[in-house]
Amino acid sequence: MIVLGAGPGGYTAAFRAADLGLDVVLVERYPALGGVCLNVGCIPSKALLHAAKVVDDAAVMADKGILFGKPEIELDKLMSWKTSVVERLTGGLVGLAKKRKVRVLQGTARFEDAHRVAIEHGGETQHLSFAHAIVAAGSEAVMLPDVPEDERIVTSTGALSPTALPDSLLVIGGGIIGLEMANVYASLGCKVDVVEMTPDLIPGADRDLVKPLARRMAQRCRHLWTSTKVTGVKANPKSLTVSFEGKDAPDSERYDRVLVAVGRRPNGGRIGADAAGVAVDERGFIAVDAQCRTNVGHIFAIGDITGEPQLAHRASHMGKVAAEVAAGHKAGFDAIGIPSVVYTDPEVAWVGVTEKQAKADGIAVEKGSFPWAASGRALGMGVDEGLTKILFDGETGRVVGAGAVGPGAGELIAELGLAIEMGADAEDIALTVHAHPTLSETVGMAAEASLGTLTDLYLPKRG
Template structure:
């Protein structure tokens, strides 16, 4: 008889949520995790970056406090204290996850897991480096503790790691990934960020706030190219106004050693850039290299991601996969919902994952958030659309808040006014996007958004105001000329 009903490999936002849900469904559950619980999100991604971005935001607010009638002298930041606050928050939250797992009766084994069969693994104790001999077992040092674990069902939730940059000099000291950036003990004077997507843009925004001379190199024609085109171009203008150099349509071809490093860039503004630190933010790859997927017979696509169906099942019976390793959407909240779905399916419930409404947020300054179709995607899908926009500058709460940059853009169907996409750049975008996600989920229309009474004065009013603009009935901005 298997030792557990369910074995979850990886304790990130997908894995620990799946484990808790499965335990709530009455299953005997084990989680194998080689680091602190919480995965990349809690330890190296979502939470620590947002903690440091909040420090940067507070610093910026204090340095501009005179605009609010508040005068502060000798304002400075303590980067060591910024990092210490981040570490304290991370520890509190990871300890909280560990406590939740215990409270739900989940067994947690610390170590590296590797398949020895479809539903069996061996776990190498934490502290020992796993070296594999090409066969089904670890080539572990004598005395290293290896534990055999079996389960009726297995969920692979091992997440992702930063992708390698295949250029000369990418392995030089001073070249760091988004994970490695947390090891920086001081703010670099000159920083080059390779990649202008969400990860690169957040780090650029953070270090610029602390005074770094930041250059962002993005190979596409705008920043955050996955976002609506108007949002990406607005962020580029905002970065430029803040003193961040933005090079689009550009590619880093090499990094040369030296003090400072020399970064060679090709494109319209080709040349060499000087950098104390080069931060590589060009994407992530599945963290499956030493998992032994082939031993279990688990198939991957050409990029190495595990292929799953809408119930998160792989092609191997009793083996599921969730989170970044599936390559569907590398977002913590998607991993969590995949975890809930997979656990329910394994527990015998009829559940499926729906990817049609996935909100995303990027915590730059200003923030960005989106859900649903961009204008270009809606047109490409054959929709006839109405596009509505409303600026934060016309919102009373934004004026009192002192944050008037940006706008909300709603993409709706022209005939019925159904909301197809919502795109925000501006204050609290990450919180405001929830209304957009709910609108799409409930198939709401511009009429319904406009007719919903919103509290005043709030930032949330902007959804109603944008909908009224889309109906050609704006109150607080001039109507568009027909």
């Protein structure tokens, strides 16, 4: 077995294949294992978001009788801590690979034919043959066209390792990555503007979940422009001049740094797929079946390169399936719901069918929701805004979707993901005793709201 790419999907596939007795080679183009997620994505961004939350939480307590001075940011120490978190995890992967006897090769791999790859590194090329291959080559950040090459214009990779904090920052893109980075930089004291081309932030999420976050980001950032397009970026010696087109945006504005967070492009065009007969579409995606096979039976593909959602946890689950199928086991990737989490403050999370999707697809759903303004735990945390909601199939009564906004929403969504996978209905959740006072009990109360048994709020009886 050869695995191309050592991100969450790739290393999971390699380790699972080795556990099942396959001889595995894992190829990674970067010096460290873990891919984008561990090195320049999920993990370092969450470390910095935690630092940002500490700053925000301290500020919130000022009107509650606990005052802290203005935070002093020692950027070198903060970056060193972030790096230590990453290195601890990447070092752990090296140890796990050795224990499983997975051979790790650094280099860029391309197919030569359906059973051979060429691995280039340091001017040398190594040729390997394989019985099975798993393509886990991931994706890369998209840069806007006609934007000048300038070290002050960065993607999320550059934004996660600043050598100095800019006085002003423009974030182009109001999706998950853009808002997370805007949260970090604003909390660290930068003047941050966010521009989003569509009418809403996080377009894929329901508006009731995004609304509390949008209000908080409007307070945190200097400007937050939606339905606005960036029409040009000009690099000046001391600043970047950005021009806009939108109802509320200025004609132009100057910034010290610009972060482009407009999406990611799959790396399907970088692996020499044609030589192996693997079909890659015009966008760079590789289609797979439920067993994660490509159109070439012994070559599998997983993760970002196979389509949406481009999330690490989707990739790792697909990696296990591909490894098990290659080892002769019966397996399939048939997740009903894949959770999405925005790790801002407040967090936003959802899983399964959204209300927006249900309306567009004509799916009849019933909703139970519980506002955190009625949660003792939330109020005790200084949170009077938040929401937990559950969507039930209009015919079967089973959970088909759910969402939450507020501190720890990403943790709450796990119970609801399990409810979807297990085919739970409102009574299954409502009759599960949740600890009090906790945020998790808002899940049970949302189910009670659907059933009409909720006592913590007065809801008019439905006919």
